[in-house]
Amino acid sequence: MAFGMYLVIFFIFGALCIAGALNLLLQRHPINSALSLIVVMTSLAVLYLLLGAEFLAAAQIIVYSGAVMVLFTFVIMLLNAGEEERTRGSRAAYLVGFPGVAALLGILTYIFLSVRAPLGNAQLGGGTLVTTSDLSRVLFRDLLLPFEVTSVLILVAILGAVALARKDS
Amino acid sequence: MNGLHLWLIPILPLAGFLLNGLLGHRLPKALVSTNALLFTAAPFLLVLHVYTSFSALSLPYIERHSAWIATSAFHADFAFALDQLTLVMLLIVTGVGFLIHVYSVGYMAHEEGYWRFFAYLNLFMFFMLTLVLAENFLLMFVGWEGVGLASYLLIGFYFKKHSAVRAGIKAFVVNRIGDFGFLLAMFLLIIHFGTLSFSEVTSQIAQHPDWHGGVLTAIALLLVLGATGKSAQIPLYIWLPDAMEGPTPVSALIHAATMVTAGVYMVVRTHALFDRAPLALTVVAVIGAATAFFAATVGIVQTDIKRVLAYSTISQLGYMFLACGAAAYSAAIFHLLTHAFFKALLFLAAGSVIHAVGGEQDMRLMGGLRRYIPVTFWTMTMAVFAISGFPPFAGFFSKDEILAEVFRSPNGGPLLWTVGVVTAAITSFYMFRLWYLTFFGRLRLPSEAAAPHGAPPAALDDQLVATAHSIDGHPAQAHGIHESPWSMLLPLVLLAFLSFTGGWIGIPHALGGSDRFAHFLDPVTHGTGVPASFEQVSIAMRTGAPIPTTEPPTKPEDPQTERVLTGCSVLAALLGWLLADTLYRRKPQLPARMAASSRMLYGLVLNKYWIDEVYAFLVVKPILVISRYILWGGFDRGVVGGGNRVLAGAAQGAGSVLRRIQSGNIRSYAGWLAIGAAAILLLSFFGFGTHIHMGVR
Amino acid sequence: MFVPIAYYLVLSAILFTIGVAAFLIKRNIITVFMSIELMLNAVNLTFVAFAHQWHQVSGQIFVFFVMVVAAAEAAVGLAIIIAIFRARSTLNVDQVNLMKL
Numbered sequence: 001m002a003f004g005m006y007l008v009i010f011f012i013f014g015a016l017c018i019a020g021a022l023n024l025l026l027q028r029h030p031i032n033s034a035l036s037l038i039v040v041m042t043s044l045a046v047l048y049l050l051l052g053a054e055f056l057a058a059a060q061i062i063v064y065s066g067a068v069m070v071l072f073t074f075v076i077m078l079l080n081a082g083e084e085e086r087t088r089g090s091r092a093a094y095l096v097g098f099p100g101v102a103a104l105l106g107i108l109t110y111i112f113l114s115v116r117a118p119l120g121n122a123q124l125g126g127g128t129l130v131t132t133s134d135l136s137r138v139l140f141r142d143l144l145l146p147f148e149v150t151s152v153l154i155l156v157a158i159l160g161a162v163a164l165a166r167k168d169s
Numbered sequence: 170m171n172g173l174h175l176w177l178i179p180i181l182p183l184a185g186f187l188l189n190g191l192l193g194h195r196l197p198k199a200l201v202s203t204n205a206l207l208f209t210a211a212p213f214l215l216v217l218h219v220y221t222s223f224s225a226l227s228l229p230y231i232e233r234h235s236a237w238i239a240t241s242a243f244h245a246d247f248a249f250a251l252d253q254l255t256l257v258m259l260l261i262v263t264g265v266g267f268l269i270h271v272y273s274v275g276y277m278a279h280e281e282g283y284w285r286f287f288a289y290l291n292l293f294m295f296f297m298l299t300l301v302l303a304e305n306f307l308l309m310f311v312g313w314e315g316v317g318l319a320s321y322l323l324i325g326f327y328f329k330k331h332s333a334v335r336a337g338i339k340a341f342v343v344n345r346i347g348d349f350g351f352l353l354a355m356f357l358l359i360i361h362f363g364t365l366s367f368s369e370v371t372s373q374i375a376q377h378p379d380w381h382g383g384v385l386t387a388i389a390l391l392l393v394l395g396a397t398g399k400s401a402q403i404p405l406y407i408w409l410p411d412a413m414e415g416p417t418p419v420s421a422l423i424h425a426a427t428m429v430t431a432g433v434y435m436v437v438r439t440h441a442l443f444d445r446a447p448l449a450l451t452v453v454a455v456i457g458a459a460t461a462f463f464a465a466t467v468g469i470v471q472t473d474i475k476r477v478l479a480y481s482t483i484s485q486l487g488y489m490f491l492a493c494g495a496a497a498y499s500a501a502i503f504h505l506l507t508h509a510f511f512k513a514l515l516f517l518a519a520g521s522v523i524h525a526v527g528g529e530q531d532m533r534l535m536g537g538l539r540r541y542i543p544v545t546f547w548t549m550t551m552a553v554f555a556i557s558g559f560p561p562f563a564g565f566f567s568k569d570e571i572l573a574e575v576f577r578s579p580n581g582g583p584l585l586w587t588v589g590v591v592t593a594a595i596t597s598f599y600m601f602r603l604w605y606l607t608f609f610g611r612l613r614l615p616s617e618a619a620a621p622h623g624a625p626p627a628a629l630d631d632q633l634v635a636t637a638h639s640i641d642g643h644p645a646q647a648h649g650i651h652e653s654p655w656s657m658l659l660p661l662v663l664l665a666f667l668s669f670t671g672g673w674i675g676i677p678h679a680l681g682g683s684d685r686f687a688h689f690l691d692p693v694t695h696g697t698g699v700p701a702s703f704e705q706v707s708i709a710m711r712t713g714a715p716i717p718t719t720e721p722p723t724k725p726e727d728p729q730t731e732r733v734l735t736g737c738s739v740l741a742a743l744l745g746w747l748l749a750d751t752l753y754r755r756k757p758q759l760p761a762r763m764a765a766s767s768r769m770l771y772g773l774v775l776n777k778y779w780i781d782e783v784y785a786f787l788v789v790k791p792i793l794v795i796s797r798y799i800l801w802g803g804f805d806r807g808v809v810g811g812g813n814r815v816l817a818g819a820a821q822g823a824g825s826v827l828r829r830i831q832s833g834n835i836r837s838y839a840g841w842l843a844i845g846a847a848a849i850l851l852l853s854f855f856g857f858g859t860h861i862h863m864g865v866r
Numbered sequence: 867m868f869v870p871i872a873y874y875l876v877l878s879a880i881l882f883t884i885g886v887a888a889f890l891i892k893r894n895i896i897t898v899f900m901s902i903e904l905m906l907n908a909v910n911l912t913f914v915a916f917a918h919q920w921h922q923v924s925g926q927i928f929v930f931f932v933m934v935v936a937a938a939e940a941a942v943g944l945a946i947i948i949a950i951f952r953a954r955s956t957l958n959v960d961q962v963n964l965m966k967l
Contacts, residue, residue: 010869014877021884021904030897037900040881044907047877050869051918053926056933060910063933068903068940075944076896079951100844101886107850108879112872119875121868122918130917130926138923139930150934157938164945167952833963835898839889 006124010050016043028083034072041065051122052129173219175232175249175302178212178259182294185209189291193284202274205287209270209294213263220256228252228692229368231304238307245365250304254693257502258301258434261509265426266294268660272517273418275656276524286326286416293319297427301434306355306365309435313351313399316428317344323423324415336411343408347398347432354391357384371441381445389442389449392435393456400432400486402460407781409483413475417520420475425482425516426509433489433505437498440694444496447580454494454580458588461487463778465595469602470764470775473530474519477603481556482512484596488571491589495581497574498694499687503675504567506686510671511555511564514664518549521653521661522607526614532606534615539608541650544658546608548665553604555668557597558742565739566672568593570687572738573677573731586734590741597745605753614650677731874915881908895947895957899940906936 020039027033041064048057112119139147185208193201230251238245270290277286296319300312318341325337355365361384362370374380396402401409401424412424423429436443436453443450461484468480485508492501523530525542539546555562558569572589575581652658675686687694752760764771773779830841885908888901910929917925951957 007869010873014873017877018880018884021881021888024897024900024904025884025888025891030894030900033892033897033900037904040904041907044911047874047911048914051874051914053914053917053929056910056914056926056929059930059933063937064903064907068937071940071944072896072900072903075948079896079948079957081894081896081957095840098887098890100840100847101883101890104843104847104850104886105879105883107847107854108882109876111854112875112879116870116872119871120919121870122874122915123868128918128921130923134923135926135930138927143927146931150931154934154938157941161941161945164942165948835959835962836890836893839898843886843890 006050006122010047013043013046013050016040017047030076030081031073034069034076037072038065038069041069050124052124054129055132055135173222173226173230173232173251174215175219175230175251176234178215178263179295179298179302181208181211181215182291182298185291186288186295189284190288193288196284198278198283201284201287205291206267206270206274208291209263209267212294212298213267216256216259216263219251220260223256226251231368233304243359243363243365245305245307247308248304248366249302249308250367251302252693253690254434254437254502255301257506257690259298261430261506262294262297262301262427265509265513265664266297266422268663269418269422269426269513269517272421272520272657272660273416275654276418276520277416278654280416282326286323289319289322289326290418290422293323293423293428297431300431304366304368306358306367309438310348310351310355313395313431313435314348316423316431317341317348317399320344320412320423320428323419324412326415326419330414332411333414336408336414340408340412343405344398347395347405350391350394350398354388354395357388357391361388367438370439374441374445382448385442386446386448389439389446390452392439392442393449393453396432396436396490397456398432399435400429400490401483402432402456402487402490403463406460406464406483407784410476410479410777413473413479417475417516417523420479421513421516421520424479425512429482429486430489430505430509433486433493433501436490436493437502437694440493440496440498443493450494450496450580452494454491454575454585457487457490457492457494458585458592459487460484461491461592462588462595463487465592465599466774467777469595469599470771472533474522474532474535474603474607475516475530477532477599478512478515478519481515481596481600484592485512485556488568488589488592491575491581491585492571495571495575495578495585497571497578499690500567500570500574502690503686504564504571507555507563507567507668507671510664510667511552511562514548514552514661514668515556517657517661517664518545518552521545521657522549524653524657525650527650529614532603534613535607536610536614537608537612538650542652544652545661548658548661549608550604551665551668553600555672557600557745558593558738560739561669561672563668563670563672566675566677569735569738570675570677573734576730576734590738593738594741594745597742598749599745601746601749602753605749609754610757871915871919875912878908878911878915881905881911893959895950895959895962896944898959899943899947903936903940906932 017040020036020043023036024033024040027036041060045057045060045065048054048060185204188204188208189196189201193204196204228251232249232251234247234249236244236246270287273286273290277283280286293316296312296315298312300309300316303309303312321337321341324340325334327333358365358370362373364370364373374385394405398405409424409429413420415424443453464480464483464487468477468484471477471480485504489501489504489508492498492504521542522535522538522545525538525545526535529535551562555564558565560566572586572593575589576583576586675684677684752763776782830837832838882905885901885905888904889898892898892901910932913925913929913932917923917929947957950962954962956962
C-alpha cells in the first residue's frame with residue numbers, strides 16, 4: 001500500500017538519523033563525526049520531504065550538508081585535528097549532565113506519546129504540500145523585514161569570521 | 170498696609186549666617202562684621218516699624234506661610250503670630266542683640282574664628298526670633314532646639330580648650346532633657362486638644378470652663394520640665410555656670426538676655442494651660458523661689474566674676490519663675506525686660522573689665538580698677554544698682570512688682586514673699602561684693618597682667634611683683650590696663666541708660682504711676698477669650714463652685730500694703746549693700762576670717778553644694794556604664810556586630826560554594842545548561858509559568 | 867499507514883538528547899560544535915512536523931531562518947575556534963579554561 005510506504009520510509013531514514021547521531025557520539029576522530037553528521041542531515045532532508053516541505057528539504061541538503069558541513073570538514077582538515085585524547089572529563093558533566101539528559105528524553109517522549117492521538121497523522125497529498133511559491137509568498141510579503149535583517153546578519157557573520165580567523169601580521 | 174512680612178525678621182539673620190558661614194573665612198574682618206551688624210540691624214528696624222504700626226493691627230496678627238503637617242486629624246503650619254507679648258520679646262531680642270553684636274566687634278577683634286563667631290551669633294538670632302514669633306508649639310520647638318544648638322556652638326567656640334568643649338556638651342545634653350519634657354507635652358497636646366496652635370489651645374480652654382487638673386496638669390508639668398532645662402532652674406540649672414566658658418558677649422546675649430528667658434516666655438505664652446493647673450503653678454513658684462535663693466547663696470562666695478553673674482542670672486530667672494507661679498505673668502515679663510538690660514550690661518561690662526586686665530577673671534586679683542576704666546565703672550555701677558533693686562533704677566520696679574504680686578497671690582503668700590525678699594538682700598550683697606572687689610581697694614594683679622600688651626617686661630618682673638600687693642593702684646606699674654574701644658563702650662552706655670530708665674514704663678499705681686506695661690500686656694494675660702484668671706480658678710476649685718467664664722472686675726488694690734512691701738524690699742537691698750560695704754571695703758580681712766571659722770559651710774557653698782558631683786555620680790556614671798558595657802559592648806558589638814559577622818560569613822560561604830560553578834570548564838557549563846533546561850521543562854510540564862494544553866485546539 | 871506526528875516528535879527528541887549527550891561527552895571543540903548543529907536540526911524537524919500538522923507555513927519559515935542563522939553562526943564559531951587554536955594550540959575543551967574563577 002502506498003500509505004504504508006510512508007511509515008517504512010520514515011522508519012528507515014529515522015533509523016539512519018539515529019545511527020548517524022550515535023556515530024557522531026561514539027567516534028573518536030572528528031572527521032568521522034563530521035561525516036556522520038552529513039548522513040544525519042541528508043536523512044532529515046528526506047524526512048522533510050515526507051512532511052511536505054520540499055523547499056526545506058532542498059535547502060537542507062544544499063545549505064547544511066553542502067555548505068555548513070563542508071565548512072566543518074575544511075576546518076578539521078585545516079587544524080589537523082587528531083583523535084581525541086582521553087583526558088579527564090568534567091565531573092559536573094557526568095554527574096549532572098547525564099541524569100538531566102536522560103530526564104529530558106524521558107519527559108519529552110512521555111509527553112509526545114501521550115498526545116499521539118490528538119496530534120494526528122502526517123498525511124501527504126491534498127493541500128499539505130507546501131510549495132516554494134507558498135513559502136516565498138509569505139517570506140517576501142509578510143516577513144520581508146526579517147528577511148532583509150537576516151541578510152544583514154549574514155553580512156555581519158562574514159565580516160566577523162574574516163576578522164576573527166585572520167592571522168595577526 | 171499689605172502685610173507686615175514678619176517672616177523677614179527671622180530670615181534676615183539666617184541670611185547673615187549663611188553669608189558669614191559660607192564665605193566668612195575668606196572675607197576681611199571689616200566685611201564680616203558689617204554683614205553681621207547689617208543682618209541684625211535690619212530685623213531691629215523691622216520690629217520698630219511693626220511697633221509704630223502696632224495700633225493699626227488687629228491682634229493677634231497671624232501670618233501663615235504654608236502647611237507643614239497636614240493630615241486629616243491634625244495640622245500645623247509655618248505661621249508667625251504677633252501680639253503684645255511677642256512685640257516685647259522681639260524688641261528685647263533684636264535691640265539687645267544688636268547692641269551685643271556691636272560690642273562683639275570690639276571684643277572679639279583679636280580672636281581667630283572671627284567669622285565663625287558672627288555666623289553663629291546670627292544663627293542664634295534666627296532661631297530665637299523663630300521661637301518668639303512662632304504661632305504654634307511645633308515651630309516654637311524648632312526655635313527652642315535651634316537656640317540650644319547655637320548655644321552649644323558658641324559655648325564651645327574656643328574648641329581647642331577642653332573645658333569649653335565639655336561645657337558645650339553639658340549645656341546641650343541638659344537642655345535635651347528639658348526638650349524631652351517639651352516633646353511629651355506636645356504629644357499630649359495633640360492627643361487632647363488636636364492642635365498645637367497657641368490661639369486654638371487657648372480658645373478651646375476658654376470654651377470648656379470645666380477643664381482643670383488631670384491632663385492639663387500633666388502637660389503643664391512637662392512644659393515646666395522643658396522650661397527648667399532652657400531657663401536653668403532646679404534641677405537642670407547645672408549647665409549655666411559652666412557655659413561661662415564661652416566668650417563674654419555670648420554669655421551676655423544667650424545666657425542672660427534671651428535664650429534663658431525662653432522658658433519664661435513659653436510659660437507666659439501658655440498661661441491659659443497653667444491657670445487651669447494650680448498644682449503646676451505651685452510647682453513653678455516653688456522651683457522659682459528655691460532656685461532664686463539657692464543660686465544667690467552660691468553666688469556670694471564665687472571668685473570668678475562671670476560665675477557670680479551666672480549664678481545671679483539663675484537667681485533672677487528664679488524670680489521670673491516665681492512670678493509665673495504666682496500667676497503674675499506681666500510682672501514676669503517686666504522683670505524679663507529689665508533683666509535683659511541690666512544683666513546684659515553686667516556681662517558686657519565684666520567683659521570690658523576682663524579685657525582691660527588682659528584676660529584675668531578672678532576677682533581676688535582685681536581691685537581699684539575704677540581709676541583706669543571709668544566708663545566701664547560707671548556703667549557697671551548703674552547695673553549693680555539696678556539689679557539690687559534701688560529706685561529709680563529699672564530692677565526696682567520689676568522686682569518690686571513681682572514681690573507684691575507674690576504676696577497677694579493665692580499661690581504665693583507671705584512665705585514665698587519672705588524668700589524673695591531675703592534673696593533680694595543676698596542679691597544686693599553679692600553684687601556689691603563684686604563691685605567692691607573689682608573696682609575698689611588696691612590692685613592685686615600679678616605682674617604679667619599689669620604689663621603693657623605684648624611686651625613682657627622681663628627686667629621689671631621683680632620690681633613689679635614687689636610693688637603689686639602693696640600700694641593702691643600705683644599708676645606707674647599698671648599702665649597696661651586700659652579702657653575698652655568705643656565699639657565696646659557704646660553699647661555699655663546705651664544699656665546703662667536703659668537700666669536707669671527702663672523701669673519707668675511699669676511704675677505701679679501705688680507709687681503714683683499708671684502701670685503702663687501691665688496694661689499693655691493685658692490682652693495677652695487677661696484678654697477676652699482668655700479664660701478665667703488663676704485666682705478665680707483656684708478660688709472656684711477650693712470652694713467647689715463652678716469655674717466662672719468671665720473676668721472678674723478689677724481687683725481692689727491695696728496701695729498701703731504695697732507701699733509697705735516696697736519699703737521692705739528697698740530695706741533689704743540697703744541691708745545687702747551695707748553688709749558688702751562692711752566686709753569688702755571697711756574691714757577686708759573679715760571675710761577670710763569668717764570663711765575660716767565656718768569651714769564646712771563655706772566649703773559647701775563654694776563647691777555649689779556639690780550638686781554637679783552628685784549628678785555625675787547618680788546620673789552620668791550609670792548612663793556611661795550602661796552605654797559602654799550594655800549598649801555598645803553587648804548590643805552593638807554582640808548583636809549587631811555578631812549579626813553582621815553571621816551574614817557576612819553566610820555570604821562568603823555561599824560565594825565560595827557557588828564559585829565552583831564558574832570552573833572555566835566548558836563541559837561543566839554544558840552540564841549545568843542541560844540540567845537547567847530539563848528543570849524548566851519539568852516545571853512547565855507541571856504547569857508553572859506556562860499553560861500546556863494537552864488537547865488539540 | 868500514515869506516520870503519526872508524534873513519531874516525528876519523538877525522533878526529534880531522541881536526536882536532541884543525543885546532541886546534548888555529545889555536547890557533554892566530547893572533548894574536541896569542533897565535535898562539540900557539531901553536536902550543537904545536531905540539536906538545531908532536531909528542533910528544525912519539530913518545527914516542520916508542527917507546520918505540517920497545523921497547516922501553517924510559518925513553521926517552515928522559522929526553519930528557514932534557523933538554517934540561515936545556524937549557517938552564520940557556524941561560520942563565526944569556526945573562525946573563533948581557529949583563533950583559539952592559534953592561541954592555545956589545542957582543540958581540547960578542557961584546556962580552554964582561562965575564565966576559571
